[in-house]
Amino acid sequence: MELSGAPSALGLALLLAGCCLSGVLWLLAGARHGRGRLPPGPPPLPLLGNLLQLDPRAMHRSLEKLSQRYGPVYTIHLSSLPCVVLCGYQAVKEALVDQADDFSDRGDFPVFYRFTQGNGIAFSNGEKWKVLRRFALQTLKNFGMGKSSIEERIQKEAQCLVQEFRKTGGAPFNPINLVCRAVSNVICAVVFGNRFDYQDSAFLTLLDHFNENFKIMSSFWGELYNIFPRLMDLLPGPHQQIFRNFEKLKQFIAERIHRHQETLDPTAPRDFIDCFLIRMEQEKQDPLSYFHMETLVMTTHNLFFGGTETTSTTLRYSFLILMKYPEVAAQVYQEMDQVIGSERPPCLADRKLMPYTDAVIYEIQRFISILPMGLPRAVTRDTPFRDFLLPKGTNVIPLLSSVHYDPSQFKDPNSFNPANFLDERKAFRSKEAFMPFAPGKRICLGAGLARMEIFLFLTTLLQHFTLQPLVPPAEIDLAPQCTGLGNIPPAFQFQVLPR
Numbered sequence: 311m312e313l314s315g316a317p318s319a320l321g322l323a324l325l326l327a328g329c330c331l332s333g334v335l336w337l338l339a340g341a342r343h344g345r346g347r348l349p350p351g352p353p354p355l356p357l358l359g360n361l362l363q364l365d366p367r368a369m370h371r372s373l374e375k376l377s378q379r380y381g382p383v384y385t386i387h388l389s390s391l392p393c394v395v396l397c398g399y400q401a402v403k404e405a406l407v408d409q410a411d412d413f414s415d416r417g418d419f420p421v422f423y424r425f426t427q428g429n430g431i432a433f434s435n436g437e438k439w440k441v442l443r444r445f446a447l448q449t450l451k452n453f454g455m456g457k458s459s460i461e462e463r464i465q466k467e468a469q470c471l472v473q474e475f476r477k478t479g480g481a482p483f484n485p486i487n488l489v490c491r492a493v494s495n496v497i498c499a500v501v502f503g504n505r506f507d508y509q510d511s512a513f514l515t516l517l518d519h520f521n522e523n524f525k526i527m528s529s530f531w532g533e534l535y536n537i538f539p540r541l542m543d544l545l546p547g548p549h550q551q552i553f554r555n556f557e558k559l560k561q562f563i564a565e566r567i568h569r570h571q572e573t574l575d576p577t578a579p580r581d582f583i584d585c586f587l588i589r590m591e592q593e594k595q596d597p598l599s600y601f602h603m604e605t606l607v608m609t610t611h612n613l614f615f616g617g618t619e620t621t622s623t624t625l626r627y628s629f630l631i632l633m634k635y636p637e638v639a640a641q642v643y644q645e646m647d648q649v650i651g652s653e654r655p656p657c658l659a660d661r662k663l664m665p666y667t668d669a670v671i672y673e674i675q676r677f678i679s680i681l682p683m684g685l686p687r688a689v690t691r692d693t694p695f696r697d698f699l700l701p702k703g704t705n706v707i708p709l710l711s712s713v714h715y716d717p718s719q720f721k722d723p724n725s726f727n728p729a730n731f732l733d734e735r736k737a738f739r740s741k742e743a744f745m746p747f748a749p750g751k752r753i754c755l756g757a758g759l760a761r762m763e764i765f766l767f768l769t770t771l772l773q774h775f776t777l778q779p780l781v782p783p784a785e786i787d788l789a790p791q792c793t794g795l796g797n798i799p800p801a802f803q804f805q806v807l808p809r
């Protein structure tokens with residue numbers, strides 16, 4: 311599918327019509343923000359906001375560029391909507407960490423809102439968000455998250471992935487589907503109570519939808535939808551596929567929930583869905599309860615999508631980076647051979663003894679900045695920030711990529727250098743400016759799980775295989791094929807050769 315083309319003539323006509331509508335909204339938005347004192351930024355046009363200064367094909371880069379002129383805290387207008395942009399470590403930290411409560415609401419994210427309607431964890435706010443997030447964290451913990459049982463589950467799944475890689479017999483292949491299935495199976499086991507066979511066609515179709523959605527959302531079309539949602543609803547284009555895919559995902563989840571309802575034993579919950587159904591039953595007389603079918607579907611979706619796409623994309627990028635920098639891969643192999651050997655599978659306790667590998671994984675996450683703009687935040691109340699006053703509800707874009715590429719925090723940030731996370735004695739050292747999961751109250755709910763998965767999947771694969779690129783390392787291009795919501799690595803094939 312072509313994701314980067316421009317809209318058609320009909321599209322442009324509708325775009326203009328939509329701009330008129332935006333004009334009215336722009337005036338209304340001005341009224342809404344009249345009581346605040348937003349940071350200065352590029353002057354918006356009444357109909358387009360700052361569209362002309364932004365490149366929807368590389369949104370975070372245009373935002374970083376604007377900060378060179380307007381400073382680390384400035385306002386841009388996405389159509390009618392003013393958004394405060396935070397650029398660089400200091401600004402993001404002051405807001406998301408030092409004023410964590412104030413900056414803990416989710417901001418507008420139209421491409422997700424049309425599907426979630428503010429239900430679930432990731433796109434809800436206030437009491438609903440607090441209750442659902444607390445419930446999800448507790449339930450995931452009860453099912454082994456952060457404990458040895460989830461570690462064992464990942465280890466087993468990593469062995470399944472090794473078997474699948476072995477089946478390629480050294481022939482070139484694109485790892486996207488296999489990696490996605492393995493990673494997804496970990497969260498599926500907790501949410502749905504079972505893993506799926508790598509050949510299960512319903513599961514495979516679903517993961518294709520995930521990948522496709524992450525890609526379209528990270529393209530020109532996804533960004534344009536976020537700027538002009540009402541208009542883009544009317545326009546044909548690849549963005550419409552996002553919503554068709556979401557509907558199919560919803561059906562898949564709803565079907566699973568239905569099967570759970572038929573076999574539910576309230577005294578012996580099997581998984582996350584069972585626990586949610588039990589809570590729904592307990593609170594069914596409460597008109598204010600947040601536990602109902604829509605929030606169950608969306609919460610399940612948040613865990614399923616969140617638990618699959620970012621982690622598997624990070625692993626794919628890791629393969630590319632290790633092939634691009636064979637001298638780094640060689641040091642990882644050396645450390646693995648010393649600490650783990652070949653007789654037993656890697657475990658989490660190894661991580662502490664493997665400072666170089668740990669530093670490489672951190673550096674990969676810094677370097678790729680998989681969600682370069684995080685997810686939009688909003689302020690929970692009228693919020694004084696630096697010399698400004700952000701009215702309650704003001705959208706905030708924390709540019710996580712700008713933190714990861716902040717030269718005050720990382721030496722030569724444009725180069726890939728694991729030494730960023732090593733001290734002078736070559737011991738691992740984390741950094742506050744490492745923020746792939748975004749800091750603060752809304753920190754990624756799956757951060758702990760993701761860290762375990764990346765370490766265990768990567769080391770297990772490297773224990774069994776060397777990664778062989780099909781082109782010389784110097785020709786490996788790490789530039790993302792799309793950048794928007796996520797940084798999507800270029801598609802590639804490689805060979806895995808038994809060690």
Ligand code: HEM
Nearest residue numbers: 432612616617620621684685746747748752754755756760
């Ligand atoms: C490398 C892997 C991952 C990365 C880089 C990542 C990154 C992020 C980021 C940047 C956010 C936005 C946080 C904010 O607004 O401040 C987020 C939110 C979230 N993530 Fe992840 N994530 C990853 C893996 C996971 C996994 C494995 C799960 C599933 C358990 C998950 C579930 C969620 C959920 C539910 C939210 C919404 C949290 C909220 O709004 O309270 N993520 N993630």
